[in-house]
Amino acid sequence: MPNLSQLSRLSLGVLTIPLNRVIGSVSQGRSYAFSEGFLPILESGSEFASKWERLCESVELEGVNQPITALEYLGYYYVIEGNKRTSVMKFLNAADIDADVTRVYPPKSDDPAVVSYYEYCDFTKETGLYGILFSRPGSYQKLLSLPGVRAGEKWTDDEIASLRKLCHYFTEQYLNQMKDKQVLPCGDAFLTYLTAFGYNEVRDDDLEKTGERIRLMAREFELRDGRVNLVMDREPAKGAAPVPLISALFRPSKVKAAFLFNRSIEDSAWNYWHNLGRLEAEEKLGGKLETIARIVPSRSDFSEAISGLIADGYTAIFATSPVMLNSSIEPALSHPDVKFLCCSLLSNYTNIRTYYIRFYEAKFLLGLAAGILSDNGKIGYIADFPIYGAPAAANAFALGARMVNPQARIYLNWFSASWFKADNPFEDPEIRVICNRDITAPNHDARDYGLYLRDGGEIVNMATLIPRWGPFYQMMIERILNGTFNQSESKENVTNYWWGLGSHILDVAFSSRFDPYAARIINHFREELRAGTFSPFEGELRDQAGVLRCTADRRLTPAEILCMDYLADNIVGTLPQPEELIETAQPLVRLQGIHGELKPQLSAFSWNRK
Numbered sequence: 001m002p003n004l005s006q007l008s009r010l011s012l013g014v015l016t017i018p019l020n021r022v023i024g025s026v027s028q029g030r031s032y033a034f035s036e037g038f039l040p041i042l043e044s045g046s047e048f049a050s051k052w053e054r055l056c057e058s059v060e061l062e063g064v065n066q067p068i069t070a071l072e073y074l075g076y077y078y079v080i081e082g083n084k085r086t087s088v089m090k091f092l093n094a095a096d097i098d099a100d101v102t103r104v105y106p107p108k109s110d111d112p113a114v115v116s117y118y119e120y121c122d123f124t125k126e127t128g129l130y131g132i133l134f135s136r137p138g139s140y141q142k143l144l145s146l147p148g149v150r151a152g153e154k155w156t157d158d159e160i161a162s163l164r165k166l167c168h169y170f171t172e173q174y175l176n177q178m179k180d181k182q183v184l185p186c187g188d189a190f191l192t193y194l195t196a197f198g199y200n201e202v203r204d205d206d207l208e209k210t211g212e213r214i215r216l217m218a219r220e221f222e223l224r225d226g227r228v229n230l231v232m233d234r235e236p237a238k239g240a241a242p243v244p245l246i247s248a249l250f251r252p253s254k255v256k257a258a259f260l261f262n263r264s265i266e267d268s269a270w271n272y273w274h275n276l277g278r279l280e281a282e283e284k285l286g287g288k289l290e291t292i293a294r295i296v297p298s299r300s301d302f303s304e305a306i307s308g309l310i311a312d313g314y315t316a317i318f319a320t321s322p323v324m325l326n327s328s329i330e331p332a333l334s335h336p337d338v339k340f341l342c343c344s345l346l347s348n349y350t351n352i353r354t355y356y357i358r359f360y361e362a363k364f365l366l367g368l369a370a371g372i373l374s375d376n377g378k379i380g381y382i383a384d385f386p387i388y389g390a391p392a393a394a395n396a397f398a399l400g401a402r403m404v405n406p407q408a409r410i411y412l413n414w415f416s417a418s419w420f421k422a423d424n425p426f427e428d429p430e431i432r433v434i435c436n437r438d439i440t441a442p443n444h445d446a447r448d449y450g451l452y453l454r455d456g457g458e459i460v461n462m463a464t465l466i467p468r469w470g471p472f473y474q475m476m477i478e479r480i481l482n483g484t485f486n487q488s489e490s491k492e493n494v495t496n497y498w499w500g501l502g503s504h505i506l507d508v509a510f511s512s513r514f515d516p517y518a519a520r521i522i523n524h525f526r527e528e529l530r531a532g533t534f535s536p537f538e539g540e541l542r543d544q545a546g547v548l549r550c551t552a553d554r555r556l557t558p559a560e561i562l563c564m565d566y567l568a569d570n571i572v573g574t575l576p577q578p579e580e581l582i583e584t585a586q587p588l589v590r591l592q593g594i595h596g597e598l599k600p601q602l603s604a605f606s607w608n609r610k
Contacts, residue, residue, distance in 0.1 A: 012101040014067050018131045019097055020175060020186065022070065022077040022086055038087045056088045064089065067098035074106060074117050075133040095172060096131075112137050127155050131167050133187040143191060145590055148200040162203055166210075173211040174221075182223040189221045196220070196329040196349075198299065216333045219350055229495045230558055232358075233532075234475065234503040251483040256290045257316035257473075258309045262297055262323055269439040269449075274320040274343070277469025284474050288481060302327040310335055316480060318473065319343065322387070323588045328352055339480060345388055345562060345592060347496060355472060358500035359389065359438075360396035360561065361529050362465045364536040365508045365522050366435055366451050367400025369463050370408075372518045373433045373453065377407035380426045380434035385416050385585055386575045387592040391564040396536040397435060398568045404521065412573025416585035422448075438465040463510045471505050472497065498558065502530045537561055542569045565594045 025034070035041050040052045068082025077099065079086050089097050103121070106114050115137040123140045124130050134140060144150055150159055170190050183189065194202065197213060205213070214221075259278045261271045275293060282291050292314070296305045302324070306317065315338055319328050322344040332340040332351040340352045347354040370379045379401055383390050394412060401408035413425050415437060426434070437449045450464030479485040499505045508526070510519055528534035538555035542548055543566040550556050567575065575594050578586065 007107070008105045010103045010105070012072070012103050014098055014100050015130055016096050017070070017072075017077055017099045017101065018171065019086070019090055019094055020171070021075065021133065022079060022090075022097070024076075024078045025083055026071060026078050026080045027083070034083060034087055038083075038090045040084075040087060052084055052087065055084050056091065059085070059088050059092065064097065067100050070099045070101055071104050072101050073104045074113065075120055077101070095168070127160050127163070129160060129164055129167070131164070131171065132190065133185075134191060135185050135188055139188070139191055143194070146194055146199045147590075148198075148203065149194075166203055166205070169205065169207050169210040170214070173207065173214050177211065177214055177218070178221060183221045184223060192220060193217060195326060196333075198326065216330075220333070231495065231497045231499075232502075232558060233499055234471070234505075252315070252481060254288050254290065255316055255477050255480050256292075256312075256314045257318060257477060258314040259291060259293050260296045260305070260317065260319045260321075260324060261293060262295070262321045264295065265293065269437070271320065273439060273467050274469050277473050278318075280468075280470030281473035281477060284470070285477060289477050296324070296327075299327040303331055306331040306335070310338060315339065316477065317341070321588075322592050325352070325354070325592075339476075339485060341476065345496075345498075353495045353497065355497040355499070356389070357467055357506050358498055359465070359506070360392040360536060361500045362506050362508050363393040363435075364396040364400040364529070365526055366463055366465065367397035367402075367410075368404055368522050368525060369451055369508075369510070369514065369518075370397070370433050370435055371401035371403065371405035372515070372521070373451075373462065374401070374405060374408065376430055376432075377405055377409055378428065378431045378433075379408055379410050380413065380431045381410050381571075381573075382413050382415055382425055382434065382436045384414075384437065385588055386414065386581075386594050387589060388562060388564070388594065391567060391575065391594070392537075392561050394571060395541075395564065395568040398571050399536050399541070400525075402570050408570060410568075410571045410573075412567070412571050414576055414581075416581050416589070417576050418580055418582055438467070460513065461511055462514055463508055466507045466509050468505050468507070471503065472499060498562070500529070501526060502532060543567060544569055544571065 022038070040049060064085050068085055069080040070077045070082075071080060072078075082099075086097065105121075106117065108114065108118065113135065116134055116139065119137065119140045120133055123132070132143075134143075149163065167190060170193060171186055174186055174189055178189075184192065193213070196217060202210070202213065257278075259274065261268070261274070263271055265271045265275045278291050278293065282289050292309070294305060294309070296302055309317065317328070317331075317338060317340050319325070319340070319342040322342070325342045325344045325347060328340050328342050329349060329352065332338070332349070336351065342352055342354050343356060344354045345356050381394060381397055383394055394410070398408070398410040401410060411426060411428070411431055414420060415422075425436075432454050433451070434448075434454055435451045439449060447459045447461060449461075451462050453460040453462060476485070501507065508522075510522070525534060535555050537550060537560075539550065540548070540552045541550035541556070545566075546569065547566075549566065550560075565575070567573065578589055578593060581589055
């Protein structure tokens with residue numbers, strides 16, 4: 001029990017508090033009477049033991065007739081009066097107990113535990129729900145961002161009652177099933193559970209159904225060290241561990257792989273390039289690979305589509321959009337023999353591998369080109385969505401432009417913003433060099449993509465980013481075929497692929513109009529990036545507020561790059577808020593946006609470059 005005498009306090013009155021968070025007694029003398037779990041430890045036959053036994057009999061017959069008195073500190077409770085009642089209720093496996101509670105506030109600080117606690121205080125003030133305690137900052141914001149949790153600015157009685165019931169069912173089943181196991185704290189596990197299945201999907205579950213879902217997710221609740229096996233580039237073929245004999249005997253001779261798209265391939269440039277990758281892998285592997293492309297527009301269609309594909313013999317599922325990540329979780333848990341991969345960032349699920357491209361490397365090369373092309377230093381940059389990965393791409397572009405043009409200023413606009421005007425994204429006529437969307441869809445007859453020069457109404461294309469998903473899809477299928485797909489898996493590690501120029505999954509193509517001597521500069525840095533001997537994010541880097549984000553003597557880690565939520569100091573513009581975006585952008589931004597559900601904590605990741 002910490003020394004709380006000098007800290008500010010607030011009486012909360014009589015509350016129903018969770019017994020699993022009653023962890024101590026204010027009276028030091030009581031530590032000799034009770035074990036750590038509040039069971040009596042004095043000799044049987046003693047006066048204390050007799051009183052405890054009589055109280056236990058009384059509580060079994062009549063219940064607890066008056067609340068205990070307790071202090072609450074950092075979300076946990078310390079008994080002032082009522083230790084024996086607490087002990088008896090814990091012995092009887094009660095879930096909660098009434099208590100007259102006084103809250104003790106810790107001094108405010110940047111300590112994540114303290115930051116999270118003050119968020120807890122605000123949450124309990126709004127809802128009266130004291131049973132939901134998260135250990136990481138931002139978790140309450142994530143909870144409120146889940147569709148269906150809350151409809152308006154103020155909580156309704158029905159919303160509070162629904163969340164209280166669901167939390168009660170989850171806590172009871174979780175504590176029972178995960179007893180004596182090294183698992184996540186109950187509150188953090190509850191948020192993981194809601195994110196995985198979707199609040200609207202589980203809100204009407206009964207106790208039994210909640211227990212079934214918890215059993216399904218048991219592996220995801222295991223306490224891991226946060227390590228993500230981040231594969232930064234294509235792994236070398238030599239030196240691989242030998243395939244176990246049993247895996248070699250049962251390796252498949254052919255793989256049936258389903259590729260899921262959330263929109264029409266013809267109407268989406270993103271889907272178009274993924275589909276080219278599917279076709280390339282199928283062509284390269286010949287009869288060893290059979291694929292199908294399936295449009296799955298919503299989460300409600302996802303489980304049915306997966307069940308049908310698995311029934312048809314498909315054993316590898318590639319979900320090609322980040323918005324499909326949460327939809328993939330329950331099917332992946334339900335079908336552990338099927339390989340699930342989702343084109344997304346920030347996954348920490350053991351049953352799903354994610355893959356993505358380090359677009360910032362190509363954007364750095366385009367930034368070099370833009371800096372060379374600009375005669376006044378004014379350069380336009382149009383980003384798609386304010387999600388993780390987008391700030392790194394914009395910052396790399398800005399740094400590349402400044403490397404060859406110290407006066408370069410990058411004017412940032414967002415294609416997904418409600419204010420965006422496609423016919424005139426930048427009103428300043430002096431912004432003539434523009435980097436727009438990377439690629440265009442087959443059904444869209446447009447030239448405003450890639451890096452181009454704007455001369456009045458004319459667009460002169462100069463360079464464009466080229467993603468090639470085929471090599472990645474080919475390698476994943478080859479691993480399934482040769483039995484090495486699961487070799488590096490363990491319950492402690494989560495595998496994410498984040499490939500870049502070094503894997504030849506990404507490149508930049510230049511127009512013949514681009515000066516060939518200037519192109520030599522870009523080609524030099526392309527080779528440096530491929531070899532890993534250079535990073536756009538090494539040396540001094542300051543954000544728009546002048547905060548030093550990287551010192552002159554170091555290079556940002558992969559986690560620091562991926563988790564960027566700031567803009568470089570030569571960018572003019574902002575990261576838009578969710579309410580400033582068009583409606584079709586909401587699902588992706590709600591999931592992986594800078595203010596979304598999956599906001600990462602650097603402390604939760606320990607990535608090794610491979």
